[in-house]
Amino acid sequence: MSDARPTTRYTEYHPRWYRPRVSTWWWLARWPYLKFILREISSVFVAWFVVVLLLQIRALSRGPEAYAAFERWLQNPLIVLLNLITLFFVVFHAITWFNLAPSAMAIRFRGKRVPDLLIVGTNYAAWAAISLVVAWFLVRS
Amino acid sequence: MAKQSNEPVLWALFSAGGVMAAFVIPVHLFLLGMAFPLGWIPAPSYEHLLALVRLPITRLYLFVLCFLALFHWAHRFRYTLYDGLQIKHLNELIFVCCYGGAIFGTVLAGYLLWNFR
Amino acid sequence: MAETISLEVLRYSPERDAEPSFQTYDVPLRKDWVVLDALNYIKDNVDGSLTFRWSCRMGICGSCGMMVNGEPKLTCATFLSNYANEKKPVRVQPLRYFPVIRDLVVEVTDFMTKLQSVKPWLIRGEEKPVSDGEYLQTPDQLDCYKQFSMCINCLLCYAACPVYGLDPVFIGPAAIALAQRYNMDSRDEGAHERMDVLAQHEGIWGCTFVGECTKVCPKHVDPAGAIQQYKLTATIERFKTFLMPWAAR
Numbered sequence: 001m002s003d004a005r006p007t008t009r010y011t012e013y014h015p016r017w018y019r020p021r022v023s024t025w026w027w028l029a030r031w032p033y034l035k036f037i038l039r040e041i042s043s044v045f046v047a048w049f050v051v052v053l054l055l056q057i058r059a060l061s062r063g064p065e066a067y068a069a070f071e072r073w074l075q076n077p078l079i080v081l082l083n084l085i086t087l088f089f090v091v092f093h094a095i096t097w098f099n100l101a102p103s104a105m106a107i108r109f110r111g112k113r114v115p116d117l118l119i120v121g122t123n124y125a126a127w128a129a130i131s132l133v134v135a136w137f138l139v140r141s
Numbered sequence: 142m143a144k145q146s147n148e149p150v151l152w153a154l155f156s157a158g159g160v161m162a163a164f165v166i167p168v169h170l171f172l173l174g175m176a177f178p179l180g181w182i183p184a185p186s187y188e189h190l191l192a193l194v195r196l197p198i199t200r201l202y203l204f205v206l207c208f209l210a211l212f213h214w215a216h217r218f219r220y221t222l223y224d225g226l227q228i229k230h231l232n233e234l235i236f237v238c239c240y241g242g243a244i245f246g247t248v249l250a251g252y253l254l255w256n257f258r
Numbered sequence: 259m260a261e262t263i264s265l266e267v268l269r270y271s272p273e274r275d276a277e278p279s280f281q282t283y284d285v286p287l288r289k290d291w292v293v294l295d296a297l298n299y300i301k302d303n304v305d306g307s308l309t310f311r312w313s314c315r316m317g318i319c320g321s322c323g324m325m326v327n328g329e330p331k332l333t334c335a336t337f338l339s340n341y342a343n344e345k346k347p348v349r350v351q352p353l354r355y356f357p358v359i360r361d362l363v364v365e366v367t368d369f370m371t372k373l374q375s376v377k378p379w380l381i382r383g384e385e386k387p388v389s390d391g392e393y394l395q396t397p398d399q400l401d402c403y404k405q406f407s408m409c410i411n412c413l414l415c416y417a418a419c420p421v422y423g424l425d426p427v428f429i430g431p432a433a434i435a436l437a438q439r440y441n442m443d444s445r446d447e448g449a450h451e452r453m454d455v456l457a458q459h460e461g462i463w464g465c466t467f468v469g470e471c472t473k474v475c476p477k478h479v480d481p482a483g484a485i486q487q488y489k490l491t492a493t494i495e496r497f498k499t500f501l502m503p504w505a506a507r
Contacts, residue, residue: 015272017357017365022423030328033420036468043217046162049170050207050214050246056173057203057253060194064187074178083174090170094163100467103483105490111398131168138172139182140189148463149496152489220466224424 038089039096045089052083098123151216151240158213161206200254207250215243263287263338264347265296267308270358278358281305282347285338293333293350294322297362310362317476320412324362325351330417330474353413355423369413372429375455376437381448399444406439406484408477415471415481421464428464429456431471431481438484441491457492465489 027033059070073079101123102116177184185193193199219239223232262284270278283304285296294312301308312322315334322333327341327349341348356364386393415431422428437456441449456462465485472482 015359017272017359018270018278019357022355022420026420026423032470032473033468036420036466036470037221040217040221040466043214043221046158046166046210047214047218047246049166050210050250052173053169053203053207054246054250054253057194057250057257060187060190061253061257067187067190071178071184074174080175080178083170087167087170087174090162090166093159094167097159097163100469100486103469103472103480104467104486106483106487108402111396111401113401127164127167130164134165134168135172137193138169138185140185146457146459146463148459149457149489149493152463153493153497224421224466 039092042089042093045086046093048082048086049090094127098127151212154209154212155216158209158211158216161209162213165206166210194257200257204250204254208247211243211246212240215239260287260342263296263342265293265300266347266349267297267300267362268351268358269308269361271307272360280349287338287342289339291338293324293326293331293336293338293348296338296348297333297350308362309360318410320410323353323412323414323417325349325354325417330354330414332412332414332476335476354417355419355426356413356416366413368426369411369416369430369432372433373411373436376429376433376452377448377455378436378440380440380443380446381451382445383447393445395444402444403439403442406435406442406479406481409436409439409479409481410477412476414474414476415479418470418474420468420470421466425460425464427460429458429461431465431485432479434462434465434488435479435481435484438488441488453492453495456488457496462488462492 023029027037056070059067074083098120102114102119105119107114107119172182176182194203216239219235222235222239263286264282264284266280266282268278269275269281283296283300285291285299288295292315294315297308297310297312301310310322310324310333312334313319314321317332317335320332323330324333325331326333326336328351330353333350338348350362352358352362353364356366356368359365409432411432413432416422419428419431422430434456437452440446441452462485465482467482467486469482472480475481
């Protein structure tokens with residue numbers, strides 16, 4: 001067989017295939033698909049965090065009054081709600097990322113495949129450790 | 142050898158960004174967006190944060206975080222628009238907007254952090 | 259347990275119909291019957307025109323893949339009794355994302371072409387003469403690719419993959435998993451030949467790791483894992499050619 005895709009010509013003797021079109025709302029039809037799209041949407045909230053971080057850095061560089069204004073902005077109920085949703089999505093990203101890590105990286109040690117649970121567990125442990133380190137730097141007066 | 146595609150590079154950035162985002166963004170966001178503003182944990186003082194961000198290592202860390210997280214968003218969002226909305230005919234536009242946005246954000250982060258005093 | 263169960267089966271006759279339609283049949287509900295048994299009962303006793311593929315009826319030939327209540331399943335491995343307590347009839351449709359030729363039979367030439375393009379056979383620079391004996395392989399070397407070799411080409415993974423549905427040029431989970439089966443085989447020397455096909459946009463890069471392919475695979479091949487592992491391999495190769503062009507093959 002050559003590389004060319006088989007061409008289809010509907011002749012008298014060729015069956016008319018039925019080819020349903022995939023709906024734009026394909027991702028609403030099944031829960032696993034919706035979960036997948038939510039996981040992908042989490043990237044938008046990751047980008048939002050970067051925006052907040054850059055706003056913080058800009059406020060810091062502009063002096064104590066500007067920074068106090070930034071802190072008040074963070075206390076605005078709408079912003080708190082947005083950040084709560086963002087936190088949910090960012091954690092969702094982290095959990096789905098770590099849970100998929102073992103299939104994405106088939107690590108072999110001395111010929112045998114490292115157990116999935118070990119890889120996932122190591123990731124979660126590292127997550128906890130790194131979070132504590134970051135918190136230690138930030139939670140100080 | 143077929144023409145070398147740039148997908149591997151973009152995917153590598155997406156993966157690195159995903160790892161970075163997964164490990165550090167939750168704690169950063171929890172503190173910055175929830176715990177400090179709502180008073181659950183006493184917020185760090187202006188002087189402390191200023192001293193922290195002034196350190197070159199902190200600014201490097203923040204730059205890498207922004208850079209990787211933005212490229213993670215760009216790659217993932219680009220594919221979501223392809224698949225989720227089936228607007229493949231806008232391929233080039235989506236590509237430019239996503240990675241262009243990431244580049245813009247990275248340059249902005251670099252500018253802010255380089256000129257930080 | 260009730261005496262009978264209802265099946266709602268998609269019917270499409272290209273000579274007669276412009277569009278497919280559903281037809282409902284009542285079949286006996288036997289506790290050891292699978293959906294394939296029900297379809298054969300319909301063909302033998304109710305409507306001989308019902309057309310569908312099947313062969314081994316034991317989950318190894320890969321012929322009987324269909325959508326059962328919206329999920330890709332091997333009909334020889336899906337028990338009717340699982341659906342006994344539902345109010346609605348069991349809906350049987352042809353495998354999703356493939357053109358329907360007739361009733362429950364789909365056109366799979368697209369997959370066959372793609373499978374062939376990844377060269378799913380052992381490629382060697384030089385073949386050893388038979389007199390030199392067999393190619394030896396340790397159990398650990400076998401373990402590297404064994405999972406991917408379990409694929410029965412049933413195409414349930416294609417029916418589950420939204421990327422394949424939205425963009426039929428995507429090479430698809432099974433083709434990539436089978437390419438990996440040979441890439442990871444210690445006897446094979448053809449990885450760079452397959453890379454040309456796989457490293458295209460319609461190769462591995464179309465995949466967004468939805469993961470549904472792995473969920474529906476009846477043989478636990480884990481094609482999603484194979485694809486992500488290959489993305490890493492392809493990326494490392496790309497960086498190598500970029501950083502060390504003199505080492506390019």
